[in-house]
Amino acid sequence: MLEFGLKDIIDILLVALLLFYIYKTMKKTGSISIFMGVVGFIVVWILASEILDLRLTGSILDKFMSIGLLILVILFQDQIKRFLMDMGSQDKWRFLRRLFHHHNDAEKELDYIMPVVYACMSMSKSKTGALIVFQRGVPLLDYEKTGDIIDANINTRLIENIFFKNSPLHDGAMIIARHRIASAGCILPVSHDMHIPKELGLRHRAALGMSQVTDAICVIVSEETGHISMAKDGALRVKLTAPDLEHELSAAMADL
Numbered sequence: 347m348l349e350f351g352l353k354d355i356i357d358i359l360l361v362a363l364l365l366f367y368i369y370k371t372m373k374k375t376g377s378i379s380i381f382m383g384v385v386g387f388i389v390v391w392i393l394a395s396e397i398l399d400l401r402l403t404g405s406i407l408d409k410f411m412s413i414g415l416l417i418l419v420i421l422f423q424d425q426i427k428r429f430l431m432d433m434g435s436q437d438k439w440r441f442l443r444r445l446f447h448h449h450n451d452a453e454k455e456l457d458y459i460m461p462v463v464y465a466c467m468s469m470s471k472s473k474t475g476a477l478i479v480f481q482r483g484v485p486l487l488d489y490e491k492t493g494d495i496i497d498a499n500i501n502t503r504l505i506e507n508i509f510f511k512n513s514p515l516h517d518g519a520m521i522i523a524r525h526r527i528a529s530a531g532c533i534l535p536v537s538h539d540m541h542i543p544k545e546l547g548l549r550h551r552a553a554l555g556m557s558q559v560t561d562a563i564c565v566i567v568s569e570e571t572g573h574i575s576m577a578k579d580g581a582l583r584v585k586l587t588a589p590d591l592e593h594e595l596s597a598a599m600a601d602l
Contacts, residue, residue: 458500458525459595465505466567466574467588475516475569476509477549479534480599481523484560490521493532500527509567519552519564535559542582546575553577563598565591 365385387410395404462478469476479486494515498504500522508530509516518531536548537555546568553564557577564577575584576594586594 458522459592459599461500461502462505462522462565462595463588463592465502466565466591468502468506469509469567470572470574473569473572474506474509474511474567475549476505476565476567477519477534477553478505478565479519479521479532479553479556480563480565480595481521481528482561482563482599484562486521486523486528486560486562489519489532489534489556490523490529493518493521493529495529496527497529498527500525519556534564545570546582546584550575550577550582554580554582557581563595565595 387407391404391407391410394400394407466476466478479489496508504527505520507513508520508527515531519534520530521528521532534552535555535558536551537558539551539554542551542554547570549566549568553566553575554577556562556564558580561579566575566577567573568575573584574586574591575582576586576591577583578594578598583594
């Protein structure tokens with residue numbers, strides 16, 4: 347007779363939490379159908395091999411399962427990378443930083459947000475397209491190298507000049523890291539999510555794609571409408587006002 351104890355309950359809860367976290371990650375990236383297909387295959391394999399004892403079917407499925415890990419790594423390499431990045435992200439261990447981080451120091455570190463907000467409002471009025479990426483817990487050095495290294499203090503005029511329509515860097519993304527403008531004209535991964543409204547352009551898709559593979563915050567100014575949007579954790583918020591943008595950025599960048 348099988349014994350079912352506390353250890354088994356903890357084991358089941360851990361597996362359930364892991365599956366739920368993977369489900370949320372897949373849903374954000376638009377690959378939930380692949381995830382459900384894998385789960386369905388595993389259920390069929392368990393039924394055939396362990397419960398119904400179908401030898402022929404079970405042996406065939408066993409062959410697939412023997413190379414299943416390699417297939418999963420190939421299919422879900424971006425999602426696995428995002429999962430590991432999330433687990434090691436500073437945002438997940440924020441409570442440890444709060445033990446040694448003073449509130450007044452945090453307020454001083456967020457002084458660079460207002461120049462970005464002012465620049466976005468100015469570019470919104472003139473319908474100047476812009477894409478600004480804020481680094482959080484996940485380093486963005488690989489993306490910084492795709493553009494021109496600037497390494498400058500953050501100020502409104504500089505941001506506006508970089509995204510000026512005749513500027514050679516205006517089509518790419520600006521990356522803000524370590525409280526400085528790290529680089530501009532950067533290339534970002536584009537999201538292939540089919541649920542993105544058709545009226546949103548390549549900047550919005552690039553911002554959403556970046557927020558799906560990293561924990562970065564992406565701010566977009568539409569060249570067509572002048573509306574300000576934000577991509578965070580694989581979700582897109584559109585038509586933000588200046589107070590909305592300041593609040594969202596301050597909340598997202600606090601204690602990092």
